[in-house]
Amino acid sequence: MTTVSATRPERMTRASAAVRKPLLKVEGLNKSFGRTVACRNIDFTLYPGEVIGIVGESGSGKSTLLNCLSGRLAPDAGSIAYDLRRGSEDAPLVDILTLSEPERRMLMRTDWGFVHQNPRDGLRMAVSAGGNIGERPMAIGARHYGDIRREAEDWLARVEIDIDRIDDKPRVFSGGMQQRLQIARNLVTRPRLVFMDEPTGGLDVSVQARLLDLLRGLVRDLGIAAVVVTHDLAVVRLLADRLMVMWRGDVVEAGLTDQVLDDPHHPYTQLLVSSVLQA
Amino acid sequence: MTLGMAGRPTARIEVEGLTLASAAGDILVNDVDLAVSSGEIVALVGESGSGKSLTALAILGLLPRGIMWRGGRVRLNGTDVTGLAGPHASIRGRQIAAIFQDPQASLDPRWTVGRYLTGQFRRYGATSQRAARAAAVDMLARVGLGDPARILGAFPHELSGGMAQRVMIAGALAAGPQFLIADEPTTALDVTTQAQILDLLEDLQADTGLGVLLITHDLGVVAEMAQRVAVLYGGTVMETGEAADVLGAPWHPYTQALLASMPDLAQPAPPRPISGSPGDRLAAGTGCPFQPRCRDAIALCAQRPPSVVVSGSHRAACHRSEPRLPHGFGGDKTQPQTSGYPLPAAGTSSAERRHVG
Ligand SMILES: Nc1ncnc2c1ncn2[C@@H]1O[C@H](COP(=O)(O)OP(=O)(O)OP(=O)(O)O)[C@@H](O)[C@H]1O
Ligand SMILES: Nc1ncnc2c1ncn2[C@@H]1O[C@H](COP(=O)(O)OP(=O)(O)OP(=O)(O)O)[C@@H](O)[C@H]1O
Ligand SMILES: Nc1ncnc2c1ncn2[C@@H]1O[C@H](COP(=O)(O)OP(=O)(O)OP(=O)(O)O)[C@@H](O)[C@H]1O
Ligand code: SF4
Ligand code: SF4
Ligand SMILES: [Mg+2]
Ligand SMILES: [Mg+2]
Ligand SMILES: [Mg+2]
DSSP states (O other), X not given: OOOOOOOOTTOOOOGGGGGSOOSEEEEEEEEEETTEEEEXXXXXXXXXXXXXXXEEOTXXXXXXXXXXXXXXXXXXXXXXXXXXXXXXTTOOOEEGGGSOHHXXXXXXXXXXXXXXXXXXXXXXXXXXXXXXXXXXXXXXXXXXXXXXXXXXXXXXXXXXXXXXXXXSOGGGSOHHHHHHHHHHHHHTTOXXXXXXXXXXXXXXXXXXXXXXXXXHHHHHHHOXXXXXXXXXXXXXXXXXXXXXXXXXXXXXXXXXXXXXXXXXXXXXXXXHHHHHHHO | OOBOTTSOBOOEEEEEEEEEEETTOOEEEEEEEEEEETTOEEEEEESTTSSHXXXXXXXXXXXXXXXXXEEEEEEETTEEOOSSSSTHHHHHHHHEEEEOXXXXXXXXXXXXXXXXXXXXXXXXXXXXXXXXXXXXXXXXXXXXXXXXXXXXHOOGGGSOHHHHHHHHHHHHHTTOOSEEEEESTTTTSOHHHHHHHHHHHHHHHHHHOOEEEEEOSOHHHHHHHOSEEEEEETTEEEEEEEHHHHHHSOOSHHHHHHHHTSOOTTSSSOOOOOSSOTXXXXXXXXXXXXXXXXXXXXXXXXXXXXXXEEETTEEEEOTTHHHHHHHHSSSSOOOOSSOOOOOOOTTOOHHHHHTOO
């Protein structure tokens, strides 16, 4: 196999990561459904402004892991510590599992974004596109209708939805348009951490390329950190600093994205990389 | 009905002049012609919002409320089945199966997978509950879902995204359909699982003569699977022909730009998106829909472009096709500036191509 060279010319060096304070630190996370072990002993650390990619076979536990990380699903064991920046800059990380329900909901609306695998789960289908985007700004205090509307227009343009469609409900959008609206709805408040489950699934290549540009720009300019589940290795290459490979509930391989893809060790990763390069 | 090579009648879906509009009167699909014969995989590709799903829903007679039929016919094996419902609906249901873009929404949340799948097999011929269950277990294995006992007992919300997508594929194939309309059937699947599904479709194509209309944004999948391609933009067919011709020697500026925007794993550069946005298009009927974004546009492009023969069945709807045609006639094809999508070498089996067992 020919080696594939680094693809992100402007990638930041993360040399300082070791001394920086983590944003999210996950330890010993386990989650089973009956006999099905969806996540087994997962450990990892995410730094501010960093993007971690998760790839893996269908049913390997990727969505379950994201749901646990974002407090949407209670793990059976483990801790998920997040930098709430409560009080001072160097306040200790807080286990999100110890937060009250309202505290967690506030976190979801302000600090975090969640882009669902299925856009229906992440959109209010009965609310207009503009309303979908305006909801988060309003939840954190925006009141000026004109400002909210302008912001919504700006984000529709960024995800390439015609501004004329601002009053349409997502129900009358195509699949790819729903997906892009979901991304706009989540990013409008510039969260510190975004969880994304297959954000570019079902998007045509040109729109996908632009969306990736947009996401890369946001990560770079606003320092947004992200955990991105995808089956598309090209997306991983462009977006993720580090990569975790899941297989039947385990993280079987992890490391810098280019290292993992150029020199895969686990048989599943090898299969994954070879099948893409063959296609 | 036309006669196939063996003198057997060839089954065929034909769409002619399909034109659909929104309630507000915007043309969403404009004069689309499309045909799928049995044993053939035809890909429908194009920009998000270009009308792919609406075209599929029109063929199935399942257009959502608020979409107006403005013109065109759909024929199934020569019989006109145009319209929303009526006596043809049941024939169509049995002969044309469908996989929709949104799997979880197509599965009833109150039903276990077992109840759904055995129901499908009973409806389409299994004579007993036991036979239906056996058929369901068999089909689950073919879509790569081992542990059938767990899957059959599961409710849709207990499945992962890719599992739900495969359950839906299993259900669609239960009818033993002549045709399958598959709208992004593998988007939720990792590449190895995707390869298994694509192999299954290819097997059915070879063994039972299944004809497939495959809607996908993955041009790699098109290159591997499809014999023919239609490229849509703004509800209009921009280019159509043999997959090898359209992807290997794209003629239309939109197809060229689309191929150029593909992310390339082996290239140390980010993909180059097409400039402008999908919203920038001329209203249907007032000229070439790609005009606002096209680098090659000329004054003439404010008029509707003719569909021009590039060679054989390869056609493109572009004013600029005409001046370039003379180079393409008389045998060898003109090389367009874009290098096309790398097609798999002829003669390699799909298993070899994808390196999965
Ligand atoms: N609510 C649930 N109840 C029971 N089992 C579940 C539930 N949610 C997930 N599972 C199971 O856990 C396993 C992991 O599912 P998960 O959705 O995390 O997979 P995934 O890696 O996201 O797969 P895909 O790529 O197909 O979306 C699967 O076997 C699934 O059936
Ligand atoms: N129920 C509906 N009512 C009104 N307009 C609709 C409806 N469904 C789709 N449309 C519009 O028709 C156009 C074509 O939509 P369609 O779903 O066919 O796109 P598509 O090519 O399948 O896109 P994608 O790749 O994003 O799924 C879009 O502009 C969409 O907003
Ligand atoms: N907006 C557009 N309109 C028409 N065609 C486009 C557009 N964008 C890209 N293309 C097509 O995509 C192909 C590649 O575009 P690109 O911008 O890379 O041009 P290029 O001159 O071929 O660059 P390079 O020499 O670096 O490959 C071009 O051949 C062009 O036909
Ligand atoms: S008809 Fe004109 S605007 Fe349309 S693709 Fe051809 S050159 Fe471009
Ligand atoms: S010669 Fe043909 S291609 Fe050139 S500008 Fe005139 S019409 Fe357009
Ligand atoms: Mg998932
Ligand atoms: Mg669609
Ligand atoms: Mg070029």
